[in-house]
Amino acid sequence: MELIIQGIIKAFELLVTFDPEVLGITWLSLKISGTATLISLFIGVSIGTAVALNNFFGKKIVISIINTGMGLPPVVVGLFVTIFIWRNGPFGFLEILYTPTAIIVAQAIIATPIVMGISLASIQNLSPNLRLQILSLGASRLQMVWVLIKEAKLPLLAAVMAGFGGVISEVGASIMVGGNIRGYSRVLTTATVMETGKGNFDIAIALSIILLLLAFLVNYLLTLIQQRQHPR
Amino acid sequence: MKLLRNRKIIITWIMAVLLVTFGASSVFAAKAAPKQKNIILATTTSTQDTGLLDTLIPIFEKQTGYFVKTIAVGSGQAMAMGQKGEADVLLVHSPDAEKKFVEEGYGFNRQLVMHNDFIIVGPASDPAKIKGFKSALETMKTIAKTESLFLSRGDKSGTDVKEKALWKKAGINLMGQRWFQETGLGMGQTLGVASEKKGYTLTDRGTYLALKKHLGLDILVEGDAELLNIYHVIEVSSTKWPKVNAPGAKAFADFMVSKKTQEIIKTFGVDKYGSPLFFPDAGKKVEDLGK
Numbered sequence: 001m002e003l004i005i006q007g008i009i010k011a012f013e014l015l016v017t018f019d020p021e022v023l024g025i026t027w028l029s030l031k032i033s034g035t036a037t038l039i040s041l042f043i044g045v046s047i048g049t050a051v052a053l054n055n056f057f058g059k060k061i062v063i064s065i066i067n068t069g070m071g072l073p074p075v076v077v078g079l080f081v082t083i084f085i086w087r088n089g090p091f092g093f094l095e096i097l098y099t100p101t102a103i104i105v106a107q108a109i110i111a112t113p114i115v116m117g118i119s120l121a122s123i124q125n126l127s128p129n130l131r132l133q134i135l136s137l138g139a140s141r142l143q144m145v146w147v148l149i150k151e152a153k154l155p156l157l158a159a160v161m162a163g164f165g166g167v168i169s170e171v172g173a174s175i176m177v178g179g180n181i182r183g184y185s186r187v188l189t190t191a192t193v194m195e196t197g198k199g200n201f202d203i204a205i206a207l208s209i210i211l212l213l214l215a216f217l218v219n220y221l222l223t224l225i226q227q228r229q230h231p232r
Numbered sequence: 233m234k235l236l237r238n239r240k241i242i243i244t245w246i247m248a249v250l251l252v253t254f255g256a257s258s259v260f261a262a263k264a265a266p267k268q269k270n271i272i273l274a275t276t277t278s279t280q281d282t283g284l285l286d287t288l289i290p291i292f293e294k295q296t297g298y299f300v301k302t303i304a305v306g307s308g309q310a311m312a313m314g315q316k317g318e319a320d321v322l323l324v325h326s327p328d329a330e331k332k333f334v335e336e337g338y339g340f341n342r343q344l345v346m347h348n349d350f351i352i353v354g355p356a357s358d359p360a361k362i363k364g365f366k367s368a369l370e371t372m373k374t375i376a377k378t379e380s381l382f383l384s385r386g387d388k389s390g391t392d393v394k395e396k397a398l399w400k401k402a403g404i405n406l407m408g409q410r411w412f413q414e415t416g417l418g419m420g421q422t423l424g425v426a427s428e429k430k431g432y433t434l435t436d437r438g439t440y441l442a443l444k445k446h447l448g449l450d451i452l453v454e455g456d457a458e459l460l461n462i463y464h465v466i467e468v469s470s471t472k473w474p475k476v477n478a479p480g481a482k483a484f485a486d487f488m489v490s491k492k493t494q495e496i497i498k499t500f501g502v503d504k505y506g507s508p509l510f511f512p513d514a515g516k517k518v519e520d521l522g523k
Binding site for chain 1: 270272277280281283286289299301302303304316317318418419420421423424442443445446447473475
């Protein structure tokens, strides 16, 4: 108990003194996971919508694969990304192993199926009559898709939150492909693991609290956007 | 296919994704040093958990302009990275495996950097009554005979290899022994497990001293010549792996054995723990250590 209180005090201390290292780590976490979520949003929403709106052979299998991907274990992603991008691997020429870019790639791979699965379900959940109605009003197919996406805004923002929540809290892939390099690819989760290993439990708790605060803030902002037009 | 009619949308999305990706990578690329400025140092957890590298690396970077990517894993994994050419330089403590590594041509210029020692720690209650034993092998035998809980790293790190060699020398078969448990974790975490479960474990002195205040573990056996813990720096072969940053690796190895660095190692940790965590050994012979 004493340790937890110490940790909370330490978190407060690190935050109010604007500890440059902790601020840097926090900012990097936000930047990496934010970019990864953004990428997953583009890929996830577009493919999710495409799958939802089209009927094709094997659609159920594709949806099952996407839904399985929602539970993709970060360490598995980390392992495969590492093998693909290490120096002598197929994408070794990119030279991105142990860089923040590598973490973005891995996290985007983790978040994409999450965003895709939720957007797929939310678009499918819209009444099929709505599509007919929009088209009968003379909208082009592109315009129809846009209206549908806007109509499914609520669950789509939930998809963003789920995707972001999945990657900001993820440690297995970040430590493998990022290497936890000080001042370069060290993010909140990998720093927490390291400080725990070092026995600096107060700093580890402090970093966890900062991570929770960050996740809360981002989700709060997204919720504000989500609930804007739905006051009741 | 209806999907084809969506081509325009899809192409737009792909363009947007590419833009974001490259935008993001260029932001980070601006921060990264030029290509061959990067050195990947694969090392053991003990050098990071004690904080030694956090002291040394910034000095090296400032002196030379290189950017060091420290990947702290066990010695076993560090050498595996070296074998695949995925690291440029190694700082490890697993002498027998290192010799093999160099003999097989994966690395060269193996230089002695420093040593400390392994110790056997355990709960103050000491159920196997090993406190004060002078011989490490006797200690292992007694722990096995009394079937006292022993926590092993089990991760092929330098410490793990050392421990397994001690069990073998003591003639103990570990297969299926319930008192023998492998954590698969780093040294710091394994010490934590040993402390919680009131078990014995073998640790390097540096990590133990750095974590001591959180642990309910005492030093029970120390000082046997069997328990020396020796760190070498090895440059990874660039003839085998052309992508290895050979000049960078050499610069780092030279730095580790330089007089100034050795001075820092000598005093590192004295202010915090009351005694040094490592003893500098550059230029010495392994046979002369601990005398």
